[in-house]
């Protein structure tokens with residue numbers, strides 16, 4: 001089964017492959033994602049593991065075409081569990097600065113709004129249409 | 138017997154309950170959901186992006202929590218988004234807080250489409266101001282797109298790198314833009330409510346109370362003023378006497394036992410879907426087609442804000458995961474009717490930040506990152522590198538867009554679910570296409586490396602409006618200008634059902650201002666109110 005997940009998420013110099021973070025086990029035990037995972041693995045052609053990388057991709061492309069709903073659910077599950085794995089989060093932090101922790105309670109630093117930004121639009125006259133009862137309020 | 142029973146503790150119910158209780162009314166509010174603990178937000182957990190797709194999904198059909206009711210949306214081009222709890226849909230909202238423009242109340246007079254509201258911007262302005270003070274608004278004075286008004290309570294939210302970049306592009310194009318008005322604290326404001334720390338997913342709740350939802354803004358004060366709020370209470374009937382006056386409501390408590398609350402005045406604040414459903418459920422000899430439905434308008438004229446979406450990907454990092462995801466800057470350059478367009482009325486463009494890692498990979502603003510050999514390279518290209526402009530259009534009222542009762546779906550109490558029937562008209566489709574061209578031009582001007590458009594975001598039914606519309610003529614509307622049903626003098630409709638037209642922007646500040654105005658009219662007219670004997 002790892003061969004299928006590694007075809008989908010193969011890993012590279014920075015990112016781990018699906019099998020390196022135990023994605024198979026995580027999917028098998030997940031209350032929502034286990035079912036589509038089982039459904040797609042049941043449809044894999046015999047001898048899938050022995051296929052070349054190119055043929056594995058082709059076989060999965062066929063499966064995606066034949067069972068779009070289940071394949072979609074599996075992809076959502078695989079991506080969800082892969083990208084919430086601490087090892088993957090750490091890679092993302094190293095590459096992008098997106099911290100490998102939940103958004104709260106610390107949040108993220110951001111430059112405050114600079115009122116000088118609005119110089120151009122502020123110089124324009126009123127853009128809203130007058131109505132019969134228009135007056136300043 | 139209570140003076141008034143309000144059904145729904147969301148944005149409008151909270152505002153009206155507070156106002157009426159402070160004026161000495163004995164107020165009971167019935168809410169089918171419960172309280173949501175601020176520290177229960179999934180944004181404190183590593184699996185927060187999974188919660189977004191499941192337990193905190195804005196579509197009740199996906200979330201399917203016990204307090205939710207299902208919605209039959211098979212014939213609806215736009216899917217329903219709402220939440221059922223104290224705070225209502227503000228529990229999940231993005232907190233955009235614009236006001237209608239004056240012209241939004243006069244589409245018939247100005248453009249010959251829709252209908253004029255029986256009230257004007259000027260009538261509502263004091264209530265917008267009071268509501269701003271209660272909710273807490275961050276923003277900036279001086280917007281040429283809107284009439285002058287009081288200073289906002291706090292300065293605008295940080296624009297982020299993409300906000301700065303797009304503002305400069307709008308300036309070069311000579312287009313209007315302005316920092317969005319938002320009900321998010323940029324400084325501590327309100328009772329025990331802290332400042333936003335730019336965590337991103339406001340829709341998962343805010344443990345600091347920085348994003349104003351009515352469970353942290355209005356409700357603590359409403360309860361202090363004496364409102365009796367009963368949770369786990371699902372109303373299924375508004376009861377009337379032989380003259381058609383409301384006498385109270387019947388509801389299921391959390392054990393499934395039927396309870397009754399008698400009231401001098403009944404107020405519905407269950408949102409444009411829930412209120413229409415309840416009115417259609419409440420049949421009687423006097424109202425065989427549903428409460429106050431002599432005109433067959435209850436449930437009809439359903440309006441959303443059909444939304445197109447354009448996303449620009451930049452080669453430089455925009456760090457779009459930081460900052461309140463839905464709010465930054467907006468452009469109303471194409472808001473008003475322009476005779477050179479092939480459509481009437483207009484749209485606004487709101488800049489949205491980008492997703493977290495799961496959202497980016499699964500796809501939303503941008504197409505899904507494909508699986509396979511190129512997966513990681515594509516993820517690197519897109520993650521934190523994009524921003525999106527919504528094209529939020531004005532939806533004109535049409536009788537065939539409507540809420541009815543489902544003939545096969547029910548909630549957990551066996552009450553028929555609402556069914557939405559909804560399609561877009563050609564005017565709206567042309568408007569969205571124009572908006573997509575405009576947003577694409579703006580991203581090109583900003584130097585986006587590639588630009589992707591979605592001509593209709595189906596998952597955008599968060600604005601549920603118009604299903605019990607307000608008007609001066611009892612023959613062509615359901616309520617009067619004070620949100621009181623024409624044919625049931627002691628029935629108030631407090632939510633977005635009363636919208637005569639929808640404007641092209643987020644409705645909640647207008648919904649709440651109308652609820653406060655309706656409450657004030659009730660306080661004023663209390664002595665002459667016709668109630669059931």
Ligand SMILES: Cc1cc2nc3c(=O)[nH]c(=O)nc-3n(C[C@H](O)[C@H](O)[C@H](O)COP(=O)(O)OP(=O)(O)OC[C@H]3O[C@@H](n4cnc5c(N)ncnc54)[C@H](O)[C@@H]3O)c2cc1C
Nearest residue numbers: 145147148149169221225226231232233372411632643645
């Ligand atoms: C994901 C999301 C994002 C949004 N973003 C924005 C935004 O940025 N800006 C904006 O202006 N608006 C936004 N909205 C919309 C905004 O939340 C609504 O306009 C607003 O909450 C409507 O207020 P309301 O009082 O009409 O209804 P709600 O706030 O929906 O409250 C209705 C309440 O009535 C209760 N109820 C319904 N039926 C019954 C019954 N039979 N018995 C008992 N109780 C019942 C419900 O449980 C619910 O709590 C968003 C909504 C969602 C879901």
